[in-house]
Amino acid sequence: MRILLTNDDGIHADGLEALERIAAQLSDDVWVVAPEYEQSGASRALTLADPIRVRQLSERRFATTGTPTDCVMLGVNDLIPGPRPDLVLSGVNRGANLAEDVTMSGTVAGAIEGMALGVPSIALSQMGFYEEGTSFEASETFGPGIIKKLFELGWPKDVVLNVNFPNGPIENIKEVEVTRQGFRDFQIRHNEKRTDLRGREYYWVGFQPLRSNPAEGTDLRALYEGRISVTPLHIDLTHAATVHDLKGKLGGVPPKV
Numbered sequence: 001m002r003i004l005l006t007n008d009d010g011i012h013a014d015g016l017e018a019l020e021r022i023a024a025q026l027s028d029d030v031w032v033v034a035p036e037y038e039q040s041g042a043s044r045a046l047t048l049a050d051p052i053r054v055r056q057l058s059e060r061r062f063a064t065t066g067t068p069t070d071c072v073m074l075g076v077n078d079l080i081p082g083p084r085p086d087l088v089l090s091g092v093n094r095g096a097n098l099a100e101d102v103t104m105s106g107t108v109a110g111a112i113e114g115m116a117l118g119v120p121s122i123a124l125s126q127m128g129f130y131e132e133g134t135s136f137e138a139s140e141t142f143g144p145g146i147i148k149k150l151f152e153l154g155w156p157k158d159v160v161l162n163v164n165f166p167n168g169p170i171e172n173i174k175e176v177e178v179t180r181q182g183f184r185d186f187q188i189r190h191n192e193k194r195t196d197l198r199g200r201e202y203y204w205v206g207f208q209p210l211r212s213n214p215a216e217g218t219d220l221r222a223l224y225e226g227r228i229s230v231t232p233l234h235i236d237l238t239h240a241a242t243v244h245d246l247k248g249k250l251g252g253v254p255p256k257v
Contacts, residue, residue: 001027001151004085004114006071008039008093008106011063015092015126018136022124023089025144031085032061033075035068035106042067042106044113054079068110076117087151088114091124092139096164098125098219099182102233111160112235121160122147127223128167138165138173142228146176155232162231166223176228182218 003023007016011034023030036055039045045067052066054074062079064071068090076084090110097105107123114121124143128134142165150161162181166173188208195201214220222229 001086002029002080002083003027003031004072004075004080004088004119005030005032005034006068006075006088006090006110007034008042008068008090008110010035010038011057011061013038013094015094015136015139018092018126018140019089019124019143021140022092022143022147026148030060031075031080033071033079034063035071036063036065039067039106041104042069042109043104044069044109045106046070068106069113072110072113073117076114076119084117085114085119087147088119088121089124089147090114090121091126092136092143092165093123093125095129096125096127096223097123097162098164098223098229099184099214102162102181108160108162108233111162112233115158115160118157120151120155120157122150122163123160124163124165126165126167134167138167138170138228141170142173142176146228146230150230156234158236159232159234162219162229162233164219164223164229164231166226166228168226172226173228174226176230177222179219179222179229179231180217181231181233182214182220184212184214184220188212 005019009015047066047070052064052070055063090107093107097107102108111121111123126136126139188210190208191203191205219229219231
């Protein structure tokens, strides 16, 4: 199996090293194309107004000045010689990618680009890192088996799989749950106004480590309760019920003021 790895935390991220160890248990044909610098929150951004520089670090390892989407596109189309990858793995992200966060995640976007190019793709993220002592142990312990099983089972071509691992002692992680994407009942993003050493104001954007009260069966609930979450995602954002409702009210001749 030929595997392409990427991430949004950058080529030097500990999570990418963890992903390389995971992939090494599945194949000896592993390639890495990752951003030179952190691209967290980049979503599916493409680098259109600037050139993308590529730095080859070893035979199968590349860093680019682009986004995770750029990296997967370049890896599949240009940087990997011979056959296309059989699998794209994106991560392991430092922090979970759950609920509405998946629309902003560069980690999930890397997997989506793989899917768009016709390659089965999985995003992997590790909960925690607000808490002291969090590591990638859970990802490395359970990731290889889950990836192998998923690849054997297969999934639709227009779907990516979003896998999130809980933090804490691995002996407490006993279940995998196939979940749906949740949605928080309050907003955890916030901005903080600060002043630099020259007296100029600036803002720092981040996340508050607060937990919502999600429904059963969601990715959020599974992680909160210590289960590994596997969520099938696709990029058709159409809300079918509203389409049906509006068709009977807005279709036909355009309305006038």
